[in-house]
Amino acid sequence: NAGVTQTPKFRILKIGQSMTLQCTQDMNHNYMYWYRQDPGMGLKLIYYSVGAGITDKGEVPNGYNVSRSTTEDFPLRLELAAPSQTSVYFCASSYSSNRKITGELFFGEGSRLTVL
């Protein structure tokens, strides 16, 4: 089982560049999430999705966009990268039954992004 797979693991961007962080899961989970982790700050929710075609903003969505065209994939796009977006990004997923989550989050290994 691959679980949740994120790519790339590391990336350096220049200010103003754009990029997409890829996330795919093979567990047939409906719920998927993007978090960012800043040093000493815990996890902040960027966006989440309850299923294909449905996305919602989290706590810190500004500067990001997401799409969910399939159950498996939940890419996170950064437009016009800024130094404040330097962080470690985690994708996660969770199983649900009748749109209700019954268990825990499964995390990818993270993508470390630096914006210079």
Add this chain to the structure above:
Amino acid sequence: GNSVTQMEGPVTLSEEAFLTINCTYTATGYPSLFWYVQYPGEGLQLLLKATKADDKGSNKGFEATYRKETTSFHLEKGSVQVSDSAVYFCALREGNQFYFGTGTSLTVIP
């Protein structure tokens, strides 16, 4: 609203010492509670969980008991090892949303 508060680190212990990491929560309903562990350079992994009051979650020698009366879910281990060095996150799930504490860094020295 919902929130999780955990003790600030960093925590440094000698091998075989007793570990407690405090976690308290605020929730409007009846949440499930979790402890996640993050080893250096890796993602978060579920360590243990409890879904209702008085449940005890346990794994790899770690334990935590869901205490509704004190809204707490403290993590304990009787004898830590160097390999337990990691960041530990307390979390709750209420409905379909998860809330995380800020993490507690643990370093175990030989």
